[in-house]
Amino acid sequence: MNFQEYPVESLMFITNRPEIVFTHGKGSWLYDNNEKRYLDFIQGWAVNSLGHCNDGMIEAMDKQARTLINPSPAFYNAPMAQLAGLLSANSCFDKVFFANSGAEANEGAIKLARKWGKKFKGGAYEIITFDHSFHGRTLATMSASGKPGWDTIYAPQVPGFPKAELNDIATVEKLITDKTVGVMLEPIQGEGGVIPATREFMQALRALTKKHNLLMIVDEVQSGCGRAGTLFAYELSDVEPDIMTLGKGIGGGVPLAALLSTKEVACFEPGDQGGTYNGNPLMTAAGFSVISQLTAPGFLEGVRERGEYLKAQLLQLSEERGFNGERGEGLLRALLLNNDNGPKIVEMARDMGPDGLLLNAARPNLLRFMPALNVTKDEIDQMMSMLRSVLDAL
Numbered sequence: 001m002n003f004q005e006y007p008v009e010s011l012m013f014i015t016n017r018p019e020i021v022f023t024h025g026k027g028s029w030l031y032d033n034n035e036k037r038y039l040d041f042i043q044g045w046a047v048n049s050l051g052h053c054n055d056g057m058i059e060a061m062d063k064q065a066r067t068l069i070n071p072s073p074a075f076y077n078a079p080m081a082q083l084a085g086l087l088s089a090n091s092c093f094d095k096v097f098f099a100n101s102g103a104e105a106n107e108g109a110i111k112l113a114r115k116w117g118k119k120f121k122g123g124a125y126e127i128i129t130f131d132h133s134f135h136g137r138t139l140a141t142m143s144a145s146g147k148p149g150w151d152t153i154y155a156p157q158v159p160g161f162p163k164a165e166l167n168d169i170a171t172v173e174k175l176i177t178d179k180t181v182g183v184m185l186e187p188i189q190g191e192g193g194v195i196p197a198t199r200e201f202m203q204a205l206r207a208l209t210k211k212h213n214l215l216m217i218v219d220e221v222q223s224g225c226g227r228a229g230t231l232f233a234y235e236l237s238d239v240e241p242d243i244m245t246l247g248k249g250i251g252g253g254v255p256l257a258a259l260l261s262t263k264e265v266a267c268f269e270p271g272d273q274g275g276t277y278n279g280n281p282l283m284t285a286a287g288f289s290v291i292s293q294l295t296a297p298g299f300l301e302g303v304r305e306r307g308e309y310l311k312a313q314l315l316q317l318s319e320e321r322g323f324n325g326e327r328g329e330g331l332l333r334a335l336l337l338n339n340d341n342g343p344k345i346v347e348m349a350r351d352m353g354p355d356g357l358l359l360n361a362a363r364p365n366l367l368r369f370m371p372a373l374n375v376t377k378d379e380i381d382q383m384m385s386m387l388r389s390v391l392d393a394l
């Protein structure tokens with residue numbers, strides 16, 4: 001179909017979208033209404049952990065759709081329990097609550113921390129968060145985020161989120177008062193431009209939060225589920241947080257998220273938390289397929305290998321072109337440009353032919369790479385050669 005035949009004008013305007021409609025995808029490739037194909041290094045915003053239309057997920061969802069779609073969140077179902085069991089067996093957490101988006105999981109983390117503060121810490125409710133962090137688009141998670149400008153769009157903000165600077169423990173310590181209940185951070189700031197918290201900082205933060213009896217909350221919506229080369233990014237720093245949130249990759253493309261905590265912190269009482277779709281078997285069956293594939297022997301080792309390979313290619317390109325290097329973990333990486341051409345490169349890469357390339361510029365001076373975790377070395381090579389031709393044409 002021609003672009004003009006799609007009734008896109010009926011969609012509420014929220015962002016500038018290119019005049020193409022994506023129709024199907026497989027693995028690392030996405031196809032539009034003109035049958036043009038694109039090598040996809042965005043993957044639904046680091047969402048399709050196993051690429052487009054993964055066979056295992058299709059099979060799991062097809063089977064589940066024919067068996068049971070939603071008995072009600074007030075009843076148990078098998079995939080919900082199985083996925084919770086798999087997550088707790090593979091993490092330092094004991095208890096899992098499922099949600100439908102990263103923002104909702106983070107709202108749950110904020111509520112759990114405030115509940116814990118009320119019960120065990122004299123009503124403490126403030127959660128220290130970080131400049132340039134991103135925690136979602138609900139009012140509370142926007143208030144928790146350190147994204148410039150987000151404090152005024154929908155003012156007034158939800159109170160209780162003082163901001164510290166990532167990788168500077170003194171700025172955290174300075175904000176601690178008897179109102180503080182915890183500290184929440186992304187182990188790798190994603191939207192902020194792929195900025196990892198250092199191992200030293202994560203360890204200092206764990207020690208500081210223990211010393212003051214504060215909760216350490218990791219938002220692993222982007223860094224979790226294999227993206228960083230380990231199942232969860234907190235593992236890279238050898239720390240054990242109290243609360244973790246997951247989103248994006250856990251559903252492999254479908255709306256699924258999770259809030260996890262240790263059994264000591266899991267203090268919700270009946271009526272405190274819920275949601276109509278939370279833990280529905282269709283989505284949790286998809287999540288069970290994703291996490292089973294990620295934890296299969298050798299898979300994460302492969303992610304680390306391909307991450308190192310991508311890193312080496314990006315460093316070589318950076319050297320060739322006089323860029324400022326690269327950073328990231330596993331298959332969440334950024335190439336640091338020496339100018340603000342990021343958005344221009346993204347547009348040219350998408351529009352070039354015969355094949356296009358989908359990249360993201362989280363900030364104007366960098367390009368972010370978040371391919372499928374099962375991307376091949378050959379696809380990484382293709383991406384690099386396409387990127388080189390865009391840079392040549394610029």
Ligand SMILES: *Cc1c(COP(=O)(O)O)cnc(C)c1O
Nearest residue numbers: 101102103134135136190221222
């Ligand atoms: C994307 C993201 C969120 C929000 O997730 P949604 O599913 O869009 O609500 C929260 N935290 C981080 C770190 C993210 O990258």
